[in-house]
Amino acid sequence: LLDKGDLAKDIHNHLQNIGKYVRAQDVVDYLAQSEVQQKYELKSSISLATARRWMHMMDYRWTKMPSGQYIDGHERDDVVAYRQTKFLPSIGELLIHMRAWEDGLEEATNEPHPHTQCVILWFHDESTFYANDHRKVYWVHEKENAKPQPKGEGASLMVADF
Numbered sequence: 001l002l003d004k005g006d007l008a009k010d011i012h013n014h015l016q017n018i019g020k021y022v023r024a025q026d027v028v029d030y031l032a033q034s035e036v037q038q039k040y041e042l043k044s045s046i047s048l049a050t051a052r053r054w055m056h057m058m059d060y061r062w063t064k065m066p067s068g069q070y071i072d073g074h075e076r077d078d079v080v081a082y083r084q085t086k087f088l089p090s091i092g093e094l095l096i097h098m099r100a101w102e103d104g105l106e107e108a109t110n111e112p113h114p115h116t117q118c119v120i121l122w123f124h125d126e127s128t129f130y131a132n133d134h135r136k137v138y139w140v141h142e143k144e145n146a147k148p149q150p151k152g153e154g155a156s157l158m159v160a161d162f
Contacts, residue, residue: 001040002054002057002058007040008054008057008058010036011027011030011031011054011058012058014026014027014030015027015060015139020138021138022060022138022139023139024048024051024052024055024139025048025051027046027051027054027055028045028046028047028048028051029045031045031046032044032045055139058141059141059142059143060139060140060141060142061139061140061142062137062138062139062140063137063138063140064137091121094119094121097117097118097119098118098119098120098121099118124160124161125160125161126158126159126160126161127158127159128156128157128158128159129156129157129158129159
């Protein structure tokens with residue numbers, strides 16, 4: 001039945017209209033509509049198990065969302081310009097005030113210290129927790145590609161530590 005005519009194409013179009021999070025139940029509900037049953041001469045809808053098999057036949061897989069790169073503005077022209085012309089030169093000027101280490105364990109004693117004031121550069125780590133986790137596993141068509149996505153999903157709480 002799925003191989004004949006435009007049924008698979010119509011189901012696929014219906015699922016595309018639903019959006020990102022489609023379900024096998026959406027196929028069952030679509031085939032239960034009287035106009036669809038008349039068009040394809042169906043006596044009833046299909047079972048949920050059959051809908052799952054049909055989704056596999058139409059190249060959908062129940063899998064983790066394909067992940068692409070994050071987009072958060074790090075490569076915007078103004079951000080790159082600031083990093084190259086302001087931030088990195090400022091860090092370079094601070095290096096002469098900082099202690100140097102060999103292999104991360106011993107202080108490099110042969111480094112000249114033209115200034116007596118020592119600068120310590122602090123780094124931090126951060127984690128972001130979201131109020132509502134987004135779905136990561138759903139029916140994905142095999143031709144669906146990873147898309148750049150924002151790092152955040154709505155309201156969040158960021159925790160930073162040094």
